[in-house]
Amino acid sequence: MQEEKFDPAFSSTAKLDYAFGIPLTFLGIDLPVIPLYVNAYVPPQPRIERCYHLGQAIGRGLKALGKRAVVVASGGLSHFPGTDRYASPATKFDLKLMRELGTGNLRWLLSLDDRMLDKTGNIELRCWAVAAGMLGERVPDMVSFDPSWHHNYATFAWWSAQNGDTNPLHYPAIAPERVTLTDALHRIANDEAERARFSANRASFAAGLNLSPEETAALIAMDENAFTRLGVHPFVPFMARLQLEREE
Structure with a gap:
């Protein structure tokens, strides 16, 4: 990662909390796991572009090592725990996000600055951006959206192999x-x-x-x-x- 100009912190004593435990339990994963913490809540948080580029760097590292990995990104959609907006998730924004990412336009996340992430209660999308950087532009195989009175839940999943460009350019390079x-x-x-x-x-x-x-x-x-x-x-x-x- 340092060669990719990233200097991640390291801990030998950090414990895995529910953000890791819940998805791993539901997925039934019983394999070696490398946890990656992304600071979503406490300023100064990383910009979403930095998170996306980190994902790209990890993807390049895996490719260089000849390794394959399952990528799991945990983080809910709009919610405002500890604030007066706890009962008012930004559902309209979340639905727009679902439409964009559902088409495979994962780079849409890069249009969100720190203020927009905070305004819409989507600060945890920083975690999604890391996964998006690793995946690239890919149409998901599964999409689900489950709103609630205080928190919108969503899932995207990819398992199909990429077989070329599924959305060719109208104006490609000239032969x-x-x-x-x-x-x-x-x-x-x-x-x-x-x-x-x-x-x-x-x-x-x-x-x-x-x-x-x-x-x-x-x-x-x-x-x-x-x-x-x-x-x-x-x-x-x-x-x-x-x-x-x-x-x-």
Whole structure:
């Protein structure tokens, strides 16, 4: 952790309290456990960004060691023990949090500053942020929300393996080997003479470009889905098609 620029405190005598005991009991875990205390209540507390980055550092450490681990983060949603708001959990805020994290947007936690955590009674989300840093952007396999008059309870769980990007970008990186094809599309979109030459004979236009068979077929058909599969930025063929349609 020190190489990751973290200096965690260490104790040989600290006892595990209910924050550890309850989840471990419910999960029936009877394996070696490394407890990690996150100071949620007593100023100065760590910023939530720092907690998230700590989780990332732990994840990198496990990967470097070739180890797998079960991550359990304990901490309730909005509650205000010892204050006049004890009977008024911030349920509206908690439901928004559930929606965001339920989509796999775990980085949403980073939008919460210290004042917002305190205002909504969610200071224990610092613990969640550590787990979020270890997990990355992942859609949970299970979500539950159980409100009460004084404390909102929630559970997120992940157990499925990550199989690539389940939410691909609309505008991914451009494949460098498609420069010639991209240049041709750009000329069709922006050069009137080139556009006229393409419209007059698409096959002849494509034949002079030294394209692959797949690229040639996509260009002649102006197949935008094929362009995207080939790694062409979708905005370029979109503009080319738009200009061609305007002149029809």
